[in-house]
Amino acid sequence: MSQKPEKKYTLNLPRTEFAMQANLVQREPQRLAQWEAADLYGQIRAARAGKPKFVLHDGPPFANGDVHVGTALNKVLKDLIVKYKTVRGYDAPYVPGWDCHGLPIESKVTQELRAAGNTSADAASIRSACDAYARKYIDLQRGQFKRLGVFGDWGNPYLTLDKGYEAAELGLFADLVEKGFVYRGKKPVYWSIPFKTALAEAEVEYKDHISQSVYVKFRLKGEPNTYVLIWTTTPWTLPANLAVAFNPVYHYSLVIVEGGSYIVANPLLSVVSEKLGWQSYQIVRTLHADELAQLEYEHPFCNRTGRLHPADFVTSDTGTGFVHIAPGHGADDYQLGLKVGLPVYCPVDDEGRLAPTTDLPREQQLPESLVGKSVLEKNNRSDANDAVLALLTEKQALAHREDYPHSYPHCWRSKTPIVFRAVDQWFIRIDHTVPGAGSTFRQTALDTIASAVKWVPDWGQNRIRGAVESRPDWCISRQRTWGVPIPAFYDAAGEPILNADIVRKAAALIEEHGSNVWFATPAAELWKQCRPANWSGPEAVARGQDTLDVWIDSGSSSRAVLARRPELHHPGASGAALWQADVYLEGSDQHRGWFQSSLLLSLAGNGAAPFKTVLTHGFMVDEDREKISKSKQGEGGYQKPQTADRYIKDYGADVLRLWVASQDYRNDIVVSEERLKKVGETYRLIRNTLRYQLSNLFDFDPARDAVPDAELTGLDRWILGEFSALEAEVDAAYNAFEFHVVYQKLAQFVAVQLSATYHDVVKDRLYTDPVNSPRRRSTQTALHRMVTRLCQMLSPMLVFTAEEAWEFIPGRASGSVHASEWTPGTVSVSDAEKAQWVARLALREDMLKPLEKARQEKVIGKALDAQVTLRATAAVRASVDPDGTATLALQELANVSQLTWEVAETVAPEVIVSKAAGVKCDRCWHWETDVGSVAAFPELCPRCVKAVEAGTAA
RNA sequence: GGGGGUGUAGCUCAACUGGUCAGAGCAGGCUCUUUAUAAGGGUCAGGUUGUGGGUUCAAAGCCCACCACCCCUACCA
Known part of the structure; x- marks a missing residue:
């Protein structure tokens, strides 16, 4: 049995409780509970009160089924933007929403009712069952979205089935009626004979x-x-x-x-x-x-x-x-x-x-x-x-x-095969000239698309232009039960009665009682309630049974959510800018869907586009780059369902989020085990880097030990200069919504500048210098700054891990990284100083290859076993080392025990590697010729003796 | 069929929008290290830039054709 000999001399070895193993699947739910208990979202709102506003408006997913991995992608992308804006100091509230009406729910519910023996349910009871069904799935999905680490006003989302929402939607509809957009006409629609109804595309x-x-x-x-x-x-x-x-x-x-x-x-x-x-x-x-x-x-x-x-x-x-x-x-x-x-x-x-x-x-x-x-x-x-x-x-x-x-x-x-069949329907006109506008509504919409909205990527503009150019009048009525009623009446001759005042009265009724009131109240009573005071038209004998196209529901959110929720307003702005959202972000299919319906309705009803910028993402495809289809489930296809929960159970939310960030979402997004695993590797690299930094700050108190910029060592100034450049790049990439660039920049910086270079070089000073030495404190100052800002830069992506690491940062300013503010720009380094270090690091690269060769030849093992001789002309040496400080710096950078210059003819420095001279110090592992010169410490070099005498770290 | 996109090393991304031998990181092979150790370092290997033409002194980038995949649309009277 061999046993490790007891250390006779102390080193300042890293210590931390920040675990190497992430254990995300277990740890994340605990963190969520903690945040929930502390009302972190509320805390962030309070911390940002009065700050510039940034509003990302959520496109409502359909309240049915589990959250699909594609839906998760959409939600995480939105959350990345919101969290980035928040960490940069904006007040960026997020109000999630759900699309609740529509055939899929109605169909499911009537099926369930039928299975339960109820074949003659009336409209009101079907609608109640649909309401319960939608709310059940809202709860389910809400839990799954929260589990992804998405922050938002989850306790008060917007639901298209809320009576307030329905009333606001009808308010907008009333404006359209008033402006002459709405007419009744006959048009061929998809018709299902067994269901006796029109079908949506x-x-x-x-x-x-x-x-x-x-x-x-x-x-x-x-x-x-x-x-x-x-x-x-x-x-x-x-x-x-x-x-x-x-x-x-x-x-x-x-x-x-x-x-x-x-x-x-x-x-x-x-x-x-x-x-x-x-x-x-x-x-x-x-x-x-x-x-x-x-x-x-x-x-x-x-x-x-x-x-x-x-x-x-x-x-x-x-x-x-x-x-x-x-x-x-x-x-x-x-x-x-x-x-x-x-x-x-x-x-x-x-x-x-x-x-x-x-x-x-x-x-x-x-x-x-x-x-x-x-x-x-x-x-x-x-x-x-x-x-x-x-x-x-x-x-x-x-x-x-x-x-x-x-x-x-x-x-x-x-x-059954569908038939195309013309029936009377309600339509919204696209080509009529709006009073005062001077051009057709279609043209107004096209002008707005071209000049008032920014489309990212820019081809999005072509997509929606094509959709608006080619669209026919909008058929907005559905022969359905589960939807917002079209408040139309019919007279004795069967002629429709639709008027803005009637719609507004119906909206007021619905605001009070919910839209069931339309279906549950006898027609005569309903007409009494909705009949305008000065009505001179024909009297109604029946109420309309049609409901609005669900695209009217979600497309009305500019009125029902953006305009109605004061927390989403831009204080100080006026007109449309007050309630316009900064960003909408959905899949590219929504150019013809929600982007278009929102634009048309807001333009017609509010007089302006509901968004300033529209971002789109591509669709998820499987590893064969084919669309994810249910038929591929099981044998020969995917082993597991493509739900968000499934991936969270295997990888944790942070890895899933990091994967989302790593992909250029403007194109197709390939989801596969291989890619998730690769991102998992990057996650570990980042986590270990944070751990290294935190573990070397165990005895660092910034208030007591921080070194002023001017007194930082050259190496530390160099890394902080690099870090500043990184911050600027990361900030620019976030700001351009290019998260994959953020990911690449951060991952590469962590791997190259930090792990392979700075952290590797700086170990020697951190471990072996006297605890309180200026050199060690200088490096700790740099580490402290970097770990703080790394956590902030990572926080939009690694929601849980950034917070976990944040709690280990000594003297941190705020309780949660998500409430903290990140201001890029750490330290500025002059070009001359920068150039000097670029030259030194290039020389370090030159030394690494010969060192590796010596290692292959068994001359040395680790670099500290070596001494290096640099052969170059005096002029070359002078250019690299004008003041004589480079020799020690290079020795440290290469991690070798001795480094000397030798005048020679070679212009490019020639690197000679040999076994270091002297004896290996037992503490710092440097080879020195004066090891043992202090009698009390026969195995130590004089530098280590001083360090040991200076005492141990707290 | 029409419209909109994409196609760069095993993977994820670059390439200043025609101009130094197409660059990184990760993964992989070899290797050092037991003072980040279920970690870390070094080093090596990897691309006819989807295919085929063309324009140009020069193309991953421009033009044409084709192929594959994704989104929208018509799914045809």
């Missing part, structure tokens, strides 16, 4: 589907045997056909075939002839666009005619070059119909059955044999399709029929 799933496609002959008027040939995959829409579109850039040919003449687009002629089984055909002549536009055709089985219209959406990859147009059943069709003045004719009722409407005279509409036939498909067949096909056959209009596989939208709940 997000509620549509695309699945493979086989449609019965048909080639149909449309006979030209006055030409008994000449046909325009159209192709469609939805025969049931033929009763709604009102026109045919062609593309004016194609050439069309009139061809003679046995049995008749047809017009077909040239690029598709050969395909069509093959499909229709034409034995031979003869091209008579080419028809041009202006000629086609003159043509009129007879509907194959309805008693009416239609015209041909040019349209650029007609393609030549499938079909015939002629597209059957039913304005009631398709977006392109609808737009074309609007343009050329066709009615929005949709002979399909709520149940999905063919039925005549009032848009056209009955005799021009579908024949009686079609009425009542259902459009809903079962096993790729529907009664309506069959009946139409039969009718086409009977009329000899069916040229060809074939199965056509393609992806087709399906209702995400009922899994």
Whole structure:
């Protein structure tokens, strides 16, 4: 058994309770409890009261399910900004929010009710259940967000289901009504037949589907045997056909075939002839666009005619070059119909059955044999399709029929194919001229995008411009229960009544009672409450059942949150600047979503954009750089669910946050075990560096021991100069929201300047100098400053670890690093002094390689076993060492026992390494020729004798 | 199909927006150290800058085409 010999002489070895092992998974929850008990968020608010305001406005996540790792990324990025601004002295409150209404919750809840046997719940009770459901998930998610170390007003978040929020949203809506933005119109929407409701885009799933496609002959008027040939995959829409579109850039040919003449687009002629089984055909002549536009055709089985219209959406990859147009059943069709003045004719009722409407005279509409036939498909067949096909056959209009596989939208709940169906809906106008604005609303929005908002990255501007340029009028009504009601009434004739005063009265009611009041109060009573005093219009007999699109909910947050919460106001600012948020930050999909809805609503209702800067991040992808999908879960894919909690359980919040910071979030963000592990390595490097600094401050009291700047040793001034440069870079990177640059700069500084250089060199003085020596205290002064500021710079990323380390800093100013203020700029060093140290460190590099060679040759082990001879000309030596102080500095930098100069011819200093002379001092491990010269300490060098006699550290 | 992005060593990021042999850190190999020790130091190796063309005295960066992936949109009558 060997045992370590007892040390006879003391050294100032590092001591600290700051653990090497992070144990984040166990330690972080304890820290959270501590913060909660002390109301740290409240303390920070109090500490920043009156300071310049910085407002990041939270985009509300949907209150459903666990927090996904992608949602965590979004939240952490926001928190990085808020914490950075806070540590830099801003008052940066964070009010988190949740998006609470919408179909996913309603659907889940009705499903649960049905499973519990309740099949006839009324609107009010469904809504109550939805409310409870949303709140349950808000609580769940709130816990998970807090666990990530995100600070905010968690006790008082904004919820789109709060009655105050709903009332403010309707207040904004009332302004829009007043300004003439809102109208009722008919438009094709996605329609789910089983649910008898319109669906939002997000509620549509695309699945493979086989449609019965048909080639149909449309006979030209006055030409008994000449046909325009159209192709469609939805025969049931033929009763709604009102026109045919062609593309004016194609050439069309009139061809003679046995049995008749047809017009077909040239690029598709050969395909069509093959499909229709034409034995031979003869091209008579080419028809041009202006000629086609003159043509009129007879509907194959309805008693009416239609015209041909040019349209650029007609393609030549499938079909015939002629597209059957039913304005009631398709977006392109609808737009074309609007343009050329066709009615929005949709002979399909709520149940999905063919039925005549009032848009056209009955005799021009579908024949009686079609009425009542259902459009809903079962096993790729529907009664309506069959009946139409039969009718086409009977009329000899069916040229060809074939199965056509393609992806087709399906209702995400009922899994049935969706139909496009025109129904009455509420819309917000985009192209009307706002009184006093002088340009259309769309143009105003585009101008605002271009000149009043900063987009980061800059291409974000293109994204949202494209979205605003191309968007149609905004369909804002949903036939749903779980949402904010549209406070419209209907008179005895079924005509809608919507007016700003009515909406404001309804808003006041809802502010008092919550939006259930709209559904639970009898219509007559409701009208009494909402009827304006001087009302002269028709009296209402029914209330509207529609709710607002959920994008109106979240898009109203500028009014409902920013304008309504005084803590989010910029004191001293006026007008829009008072309530405008400094930053919105969401995924790039929100250019078309929340960024757009917020911009349009705020611009229309408040007269200004709700944000000054809009930041976007990319999406999370897996290690194959493919999007994270649930189908990859389990075998062959991810082993574990991609929730935030899962990663926290494995790595801790600080490592997860550091990983978020390390990624350039403007692009796709790859999440993989490998990357998390790598970041974990960096975390350990940083933690150990902090630990080294803290452990060497165990006997340092800044009030008593700090050394003034002018008296710091050159080495310490050098590192503090480097550190100042780092601070400036880190501050600039944070300020530009480039956290990955912060991460890189900090990690590299810690690894290179600190760990490999400064900390390594300075060990000797810290451990072996007399405790109170100016040189040791100087270095401790530098360490103290750096560890303080490192904690501050790290605090936005390493929320828990920075605080943990902070508590070990002697004489720290504030209780929490998160309440402290960081001011970059530690010490300024002259260029000349800096250059001198750059030269010395370069020489150190030159010495390291020969030292390594000597180590390989077993001449030395550690560097202190060596002596170095620098051979150079006298002039070279003088340039490196003008005042003779460099020799000792270089000896310390290289960590060698002896260093001497030798005059030689070589210009670049030549480095000769040999075994050091003398005997190794037992205490400092330097090799010296005078070890033992003090008789009382035979194993020590005289320097160590002095240190030992000076006493031990406290 | 249309629009918007991205593609630099195993990983994360640089490269002053055409100009010194494309740089760091981490990881990896070898090695020293037992006074940061479930730590720390040294050293070595690693890239035809997605592919193929082009412009230029000069390209990772500009132009064209293609490939892969991400976001939005149309998913086609």
